[in-house]
Amino acid sequence: MGYYKHGVSIGLLQINSEFVLSVKAVGTLTHEDYQHLIPMLEVAINKIDEPQVKVLFDATEFTGWEMRAAWDDLRLAVKYGSGDKKVAVYGNHDWTGWATRVGKWFMSEGQVESFNTYEQAVDWLCEPEMAL
Structure with missing residues (x-):
């Protein structure tokens, strides 16, 4: 019996001393997926004390x-x-590069980068902040 799965899972990871919002998207997302996702995401975001978070997006x-x-x-x-400080998108897709460039338009202060592997994304996401 075949099935088609799609949707988004959200979690909180601690990587070394960093707390990271983990997001994984699967399949082709639908409007109905967002109808379920948006209220849950808004509740989670509204409870975060630190207004800027780091996001690890598994594509x-x-x-x-x-x-x-x-x-x-x-x-x-x-x-x-x-509100995002850094967003690391990883997945070996041709479109992740242009998607991150579009994402930069919506991040007035943060950074977004794409990577082929989880390890590359985490290394960049958790690298020490440079003092200005």
């Missing part, structure tokens, strides 16, 4: 969005994107 099983879901994602990025 290894992510294949994209339906059109309406892409709009939902854009609205979410506009609303919350400026």
Whole structure:
């Protein structure tokens, strides 16, 4: 029997001394996925004391969005994107490079980069902050 899985899972990781918001997208996201995701994400974000967080986005099983879901994602990025300190996207896809360039438009203070592997993403995400 075949099945098709899609959706988003969200968690909190501690990597060494860093707390990181972990996001994994699977399959093609739908508008219905965002209808379930957005209220849960808003509750989690509103409970974070530190306004800027580090995000580790696993795109290894992510294949994209339906059109309406892409709009939902854009609205979410506009609303919350400026609260991210660093976003590391990893997954060996051709589109992750241009997707991170688009993501930079919505991050007024933070950084977003794409990587092929989990290890590369974590190394960058958790590297010591440089004092200005």
